[in-house]
Amino acid sequence: MTSLPLLQNALSVGAILFVLGLVGILTRRNLIVMFLSAELMLQGVSVSLVAWSRFHGDWGGQVLVIFILTVAACEAAIALVFVLQAFARTGRLDAAAWQSLRESSLARVVDQQLPSIDTLPPVWPTLSPAGVLPQADENETLQREHV
Amino acid sequence: MENISPSTLLMMVPLLPLAGAILTLLFGKALGSRAHLPAIAGIAGAALISLVLLVSTSLEVGVAAGLHAEPVRPVEMITPLWQWATVENAYTPAADTHAAIPGTPLSATTHEVRPFSITVALRLDPLTATMLSIITCVGLLVAIYSIGYMHHDPGYPRFFSLFALFVFSMTMLVAASNFLIVYVFWEAVGACSYLLIGFWFYKPEAARAAKKAFLVNRIGDFGLAVAIFLLWMSYGTLDFHDTLSANGTIVPGILGQTRLADAGGYQLSDAAGFAGGTIGTVICLLLLLAACGKSAQVPLHVWLPDAMEGPTPASALIHAATMVTAGVYLVTRCAPLFVAYPGALVMVSIVGATTAMVAALIATVQNDLKRVLAYSTISQLGYMFASLGTGTLLGFTAAIFHLLTHAFFKALLFLGAGSVMHSMGGVIDMRRFGGLRRVMPITAATFLCGACALAGVAPFAGFFSKDEILATLHSKAWPEAHGNHQQESPAAGHAQSDMSRFMPTALNVSTGTTAVGSAGSNAASVNDGLNSLNRPDVWQLLFSMSLVTAGLTAFYTFRAVFMTFTGPLRVPEEAGHSAHESPPVMTLPLVLLATASVVSGWVLWSTDWLTHFLSATPSLTFAAVAQTAVPPVFHLNLAIQGTLAAAIGIVIAAIGSLGRRSDGPQIERFLGPLGTLFANKFWFDQLYSGLIIKPLMLLATLAAIIDRSVIDGLIEGVARVPLAIGGLLRQLQSGMLQRYALAGVMGVLLMVLVLAWQLRS
Amino acid sequence: MNPALFSPGLLLASAVTLTALGLWLLLPRGSENRSAWWLGWLLGAVALAGFVCAGKRLGGIGEEAVFLTVSLVAIVSGTATIVSRSPVYSAIWFALSLAGVAGVLLVLGAQFLGVATIVVYAGAILVMFLFVLMLAQPSGLASYDRVSSEPLLSAVTGAVLLGLLTLSIGRLSVGPATPEPLALASAASDSPATSSHAAAIDSLVKNHVARLGGELFGRHLLAVEAAGVLLLVALIGSIAIVSRGEPDVVDHSLDLQPLTATKQSQGGRR
Structure with missing residues (x-):
């Protein structure tokens, strides 16, 4: 692969990752997922930087990516602490729980009642007819499903 | 004292009361019941210095100099303090016309471009020295009286602060040597008057009276302002005195000696623009308007009776003795201007005599003691104006003479009335008094002295000054009876031909009219019209009015005396059992003023000192004034006429008031419809209300409606547009973090799209 | 396609x-x-x-x-x-x-x-x-x-x-402003300028970690120090925020939906 197509391909990958992260941060309401999306955006930027670094034969891009890693680590540490505090305050990881900045005359945004998830009861693996059906531990079942 | 120059002394006169006012204002609360100390100390110092200045000035004039021996040497001393304002190249005479240029002989020096410079300068001349002495001495006595009168008032420090401030303003007014500075302090005394009338501002009547006084005074002040504009346009300076310009030439002041020495100095050019002295007449009439406002002359007299709502000492000092005489002072100071335009001069007399008569007639039916005195003040000021209008030296000096004696006896009367009011629990209605001489003998005795002086009873001060006024009016009405001084005066012989153009003497009235009218312009018709009033029969009428007024004065004065102090003892119940003579601090000034009222007239008349002293005032050394000087002659027939009028008035008052007493308006009943006219004060207030106030209120209401509905509606309509847009945009502010982020991203995207569209190749 | x-x-x-x-x-x-x-x-x-x-x-x-x-x-x-x-x-x-x-x-x-x-x-x-x-x-x-x-x-x-x-x-x-694309070392180019660029790119690969370290601690030493301080601050900051103590009251007024409804739906799924 020649230099320019490699650059363009790498930039495309970076752009796609960036846009995916952007969409994630704009839509997902779980604070943790929002942070994951932010990291995804950083990944997209990192890829672009490294691609340019290679294209120009310059170390700057790569050095910058190292700093991005550092900042991402810091950001994650601080942000997760905030998330924990927010969770302690509201009991939820919902970004939409915080609406205090809205215009005082506006009503609070409340979700529609969600339909219940009509998934089938889980089908557990069955043993061959030989022997006795083991008794499933109720607690363990609850914990395992849908982590 | 020898080390201190007169300039320093002159500066001290206004400065001491000012310092007193400021100190009282600052430390009044701390001083408590001694808050009068700084103010009284300041005024006392000023009074002392004023008397010293009076003596020093009179020594300079020279007592021994004969009146007719030589032309009187003008005496003045100018003390420039600092330059207040300077505008370079402000006065540029018109290039091709002599429109704004004074008379021909001076025009050569006035063709230069001049700066507009206002120098704060104090002047000292006989007139100023006299006025300063009157103001500070009467002010001191009234201030001492106020210690007792205002004793329990919560605004004690405020009163003395304002009082001292007034004395400062008034002394500055008479000591200023520049029309603009005069205007400043003209307003300042008005403001002090406003504050003192409204001293008890929580009383609605007092607040309304203060407002009325201020508004009516504004009319006069407007006249003064326009007069000053015209003076600047015409003369290119506002200084009274001559000044040196930057290039060393003498700038003749409006009342400076350069212009005084030149007969043509006050004849404005006849060239295009201002036709034939009309502008000069207009200036004089505007100055007269200003004087009418401040001195409460008809038709601007309506504020003074209402001003009695203020504390009595303030009424005594400001609204009787000093401030209201500012108009007299102004006309006297501007004597050369008036003398040059006889049409305006005769208006002064007409206004004065009319005022004297009208106010006296109103005073006859007043039952409020202070209002009687207020109307008598207006009436006496009318006398002074009538005297000023004669334009003779004797007329001016007689006016100042009467001003001086009036200051004493009117202050005395007011303080006496205040003393009565003080002990009668604030009641001032004469119908509820009677026989008070038994309760308060000192007040009664001193009040009687003042009443005699006001009525013009023979040995008292008012007799002599009023006699001089009557004499000077008589000399205008029947000049042949007094002999023509011009023909007796050889010194004026050669100047007669050009003087005769503006000499308002009886002999050349007919020629004077045509001389001024020879400008041939239609615009001069005002002048002609006014000049045509300058006839002996008009003067005879004025003299008769003054004589009748003298009788009326005696009548109402003694009506008040009889109603208040004689007859069976009647004390209003408000006084309770505390009806008593006032404390010594109040009676002492009464006694002193009574003494002055008794002796001042005799002393000054017999020695003829005041006339001689005042004739050295620069304004009065103007040839046209100085040549009207007459030797001091006592006109026995005039004195008899005046005394007779007074006696008739007193007798009628005695008949009406002594003996039968009732609370009803007996005099009004006796006078019939005329009484109604007088009691309603000639319907002046109603006239103003109907002609000016009501239409203005209507207009204001209309304007308010338009303002509220149309203009405010428009503005509010405009304001509603962004409000509505904001209401729409407000819906976006949901507080949802991710919607904000989305909006931000979309905004960025929009910008990128626009950029991409523009950069497409 | x-x-x-x-x-x-x-x-x-x-x-x-x-x-x-x-x-x-x-x-x-x-x-x-x-x-x-x-x-x-x-x-x-x-x-x-x-x-x-x-x-x-x-x-x-x-x-x-x-x-x-x-x-x-x-x-x-x-x-x-x-x-x-x-x-x-x-x-x-x-x-x-x-x-x-x-x-x-x-x-x-x-x-x-x-x-x-x-x-x-x-x-x-x-x-x-x-x-x-x-x-x-x-x-x-x-x-x-x-x-x-x-x-x-x-x-x-x-x-x-x-x-x-x-x-x-x-x-x-295709853009005219695009710089001359640099060739990789494998795609040999004639011009000396590009060959020098190729050498530079090559240098990115050869002794990569050592050279990156040299670059980091040479040219960008100050930034590395700043990043180190930043990490320290983040460490201290997160500890400080956490150790302030958690509010023991859960503010249910901030809920967008009654929690019971969620539990119901979950219960339905189970």
């Missing part, structure tokens, strides 16, 4: 549309629909192909097989990260995406960064995320995991942005 039928612009536009549509279908919208979910993935794959074709930059599939593979891994698992209902799955998918990114970085010759990404992100940051999830995530799916905020608008915005980026990346080859 017939070029006559699909002009590049049309191709790009349809790729953008498909991306938006696919993302919207994939994102949680409250109601679960398996077929929509599969359709979303399908549309996304087609869109990706559209983007690839729009770029027309891939040579023979064999040459770039490695690159294609790792980037596909990165992109697909990145998509899965943002569309997974369960945040734990998101985290796992993110880890896979990191692996893909690390592969891309390796292909680009940044060996150190490739490894560091795995080590730092997957090894440290992601584990931290998971810990927090264990601490904070209520059992089962929360209501806020099942709905998105403005999914359609966001998906369209993202897709348009991606289209614009693709367009400008495509311009790189």
Whole structure:
């Protein structure tokens, strides 16, 4: 692969990752997922930087990516602490729980009642007819499903 | 004292009361019941210095100099303090016309471009020295009286602060040597008057009276302002005195000696623009308007009776003795201007005599003691104006003479009335008094002295000054009876031909009219019209009015005396059992003023000192004034006429008031419809209300409606547009973090799209 | 793909549309629909192909097989990260995406960064995320995991942005202002200037870690120090914030929905 197509391909990958992260941060309401999306955006930027670094034969891009890693680590540490505090305050990881900045005359945004998830009861693996059906531990079942 | 120059002394006169006012204002609360100390100390110092200045000035004039021996040497001393304002190249005479240029002989020096410079300068001349002495001495006595009168008032420090401030303003007014500075302090005394009338501002009547006084005074002040504009346009300076310009030439002041020495100095050019002295007449009439406002002359007299709502000492000092005489002072100071335009001069007399008569007639039916005195003040000021209008030296000096004696006896009367009011629990209605001489003998005795002086009873001060006024009016009405001084005066012989153009003497009235009218312009018709009033029969009428007024004065004065102090003892119940003579601090000034009222007239008349002293005032050394000087002659027939009028008035008052007493308006009943006219004060207030106030209120209401509905509606309509847009945009502010982020991203995207569209190749 | 039928612009536009549509279908919208979910993935794959074709930059599939593979891994698992209902799955998918990114970085010759990404992100940051999830995530799916905020608008915005980026990346080859593309060491060039550039690029690969370290601690020493201080501050800051103590009262007035309703739905699922 020649230099320019490699650059363009790498930039495309970076752009796609960036846009995916952007969409994630704009839509997902779980604070943790929002942070994951932010990291995804950083990944997209990192890829672009490294691609340019290679294209120009310059170390700057790569050095910058190292700093991005550092900042991402810091950001994650601080942000997760905030998330924990927010969770302690509201009991939820919902970004939409915080609406205090809205215009005082506006009503609070409340979700529609969600339909219940009509998934089938889980089908557990069955043993061959030989022997006795083991008794499933109720607690363990609850914990395992849908982590 | 020898080390201190007169300039320093002159500066001290206004400065001491000012310092007193400021100190009282600052430390009044701390001083408590001694808050009068700084103010009284300041005024006392000023009074002392004023008397010293009076003596020093009179020594300079020279007592021994004969009146007719030589032309009187003008005496003045100018003390420039600092330059207040300077505008370079402000006065540029018109290039091709002599429109704004004074008379021909001076025009050569006035063709230069001049700066507009206002120098704060104090002047000292006989007139100023006299006025300063009157103001500070009467002010001191009234201030001492106020210690007792205002004793329990919560605004004690405020009163003395304002009082001292007034004395400062008034002394500055008479000591200023520049029309603009005069205007400043003209307003300042008005403001002090406003504050003192409204001293008890929580009383609605007092607040309304203060407002009325201020508004009516504004009319006069407007006249003064326009007069000053015209003076600047015409003369290119506002200084009274001559000044040196930057290039060393003498700038003749409006009342400076350069212009005084030149007969043509006050004849404005006849060239295009201002036709034939009309502008000069207009200036004089505007100055007269200003004087009418401040001195409460008809038709601007309506504020003074209402001003009695203020504390009595303030009424005594400001609204009787000093401030209201500012108009007299102004006309006297501007004597050369008036003398040059006889049409305006005769208006002064007409206004004065009319005022004297009208106010006296109103005073006859007043039952409020202070209002009687207020109307008598207006009436006496009318006398002074009538005297000023004669334009003779004797007329001016007689006016100042009467001003001086009036200051004493009117202050005395007011303080006496205040003393009565003080002990009668604030009641001032004469119908509820009677026989008070038994309760308060000192007040009664001193009040009687003042009443005699006001009525013009023979040995008292008012007799002599009023006699001089009557004499000077008589000399205008029947000049042949007094002999023509011009023909007796050889010194004026050669100047007669050009003087005769503006000499308002009886002999050349007919020629004077045509001389001024020879400008041939239609615009001069005002002048002609006014000049045509300058006839002996008009003067005879004025003299008769003054004589009748003298009788009326005696009548109402003694009506008040009889109603208040004689007859069976009647004390209003408000006084309770505390009806008593006032404390010594109040009676002492009464006694002193009574003494002055008794002796001042005799002393000054017999020695003829005041006339001689005042004739050295620069304004009065103007040839046209100085040549009207007459030797001091006592006109026995005039004195008899005046005394007779007074006696008739007193007798009628005695008949009406002594003996039968009732609370009803007996005099009004006796006078019939005329009484109604007088009691309603000639319907002046109603006239103003109907002609000016009501239409203005209507207009204001209309304007308010338009303002509220149309203009405010428009503005509010405009304001509603962004409000509505904001209401729409407000819906976006949901507080949802991710919607904000989305909006931000979309905004960025929009910008990128626009950029991409523009950069497409 | 017939070029006559699909002009590049049309191709790009349809790729953008498909991306938006696919993302919207994939994102949680409250109601679960398996077929929509599969359709979303399908549309996304087609869109990706559209983007690839729009770029027309891939040579023979064999040459770039490695690159294609790792980037596909990165992109697909990145998509899965943002569309997974369960945040734990998101985290796992993110880890896979990191692996893909690390592969891309390796292909680009940044060996150190490739490894560091795995080590730092997957090894440290992601584990931290998971810990927090264990601490904070209520059992089962929360209501806020099942709905998105403005999914359609966001998906369209993202897709348009991606289209614009693709367009400008495509311009790189044809734009007059584009610098002379540098050849890799393998693609030998005649001009001395490019050969020197090739040597520079070569130098990025040779003794890579040592030279990167030299670069870091030479030219960028100050920035490294600053980053170290930043890390320290973040450490202290997070400890300070946590040790302030948690409010013991849970503010239920902030709930968007009664928790009982959520539990009911979860109960129904069980």
